[in-house]
Amino acid sequence: MPAPTDETAARFERELSLAMTEFAERAPVPDYDPQAFLPARHRGRRGPWALAACAAVAATATVAALLSGGGDGATPTVAPTGTVSASPSPSSSPTAAVPPAPSSSAPDPYTAQRWNLRALVVAAEQQEHAGLSGRVSLAAVAALFTDKAAFDAAWGHDGLGVTCGALADGAVSVDEHTVQLYRGTTALPAAPTVTFDPTSNRISGLRCVPAARGTGDPALSGYLGRLVQGRATSSHAMDACRSVRPTVWFADDPASGTVVVGWKVVVDGGWPLTVAMTDQGAVQxxxxxxxAP
Structure with a gap:
């Protein structure tokens, strides 16, 4: 068979193109239902990624509403969604503002719980001393708890429930839940330990347990205990911070350096001081x- 010439090949391509065009114009385009190609049990379901994305959006919206004042029973205000056109004109309506992100100043759960435990013990210590009891707001203390029943059960009479029935003038946070109590330089035998609601970080319960031996910082408690008893020979610059002898104290959040441990110490309430102790047990x-608090 002779090989086709260029003219024959070109005519064949033109005829094939015309035939394909005619068929395309006459045959209707089929309309497929994508769901028909899926097993029945998979139809209409969202994948895990879609569900996770929806949960993340809902959680973010909830946090933003709470931090913007929408919590505690108040109804958050939802801004209307603006209309964005492809070619906005100067007279078009502005797009609604994006809600602000959660504030970076909001404490993490560990910090929030530490602050609540500190506030509770300091309030109880003040309540137990006549010269300081007038500073205590029971409403503010109750707000540290999940509800009034939890507050009533923990607070007891004049705060003695918090200090396990003993008068205390000093305390060291052993961990984020438990406190070692002192009277002067003497460690008390019972230690309060609290539980927190994981959602609100408020205190949901308090119980007293035997104090563990070797907890706290003996040098720190000895220094502060002698101060409240008026037996300290040197205040190590405490005189520059206050003009009167301290009555109660609470220490937490130790930060260890190479040879120094810095404690945050609340004296008679208020903003904490920093007391740095050397590894030899001396006040630096x-x-x-x-x-920071």
Missing amino acids: HVDCRAD
């Missing part, structure tokens, strides 16, 4: 204001 210095 006292700063009248901590860098």
Whole structure:
């Protein structure tokens, strides 16, 4: 068979193109239902990624509403969604503002719980001393708890429930839940330990347990215990921070350096001081204001 010429090949391509065009114009385009190609049990279901995305959006919206004042029973205000056109004109309506992100100043759960435990014990210590009891707001203390029943059960009479029935003038946070109590330089035998609601970080319960041996910082409690008893020979710059002898104290959040441990110490309430102890058990210095609460 002779090989086709260029003219024959070109005519064949033109005829094939015309035939295909005619068929395309006459045959209707089929309409497929994508669901028909899926097994029945998979139809209409969202994948895990879609469900996770929806949950993340809902959680973010909830946090934003709470931090913007929408919590505690108030109804958050939802801004209307603006209309965005492809070619906006100067007279078009502006797009609604994006809700602000959660504030970076909101404490993490560990910090919030530490602050609540500190506030509770300091309030109880003040309540137990006549010269300081007038500073205590029971409404503010009750707000540290999940509800009034939890507050009533923990607080007891004049705060003695918090200090396990004993008068205390000093305390060291052993961990984020438990406190070692002191009277002067003497460690008390019972230690309060609290539980927190994981959602609100408020206190949901308190119980007293036997104090563990070797907890706290003996040098720190000895220094502060002698101060409240008026037996300290040197205040190590505490005089620069206050003009009167301290009555109660609470220490937490130790920060360890190479040879120094810095404690945040609340004296008679108020903003914490920083008391730095050396690894030899001596007071290195006292700063009248901590860098952060």
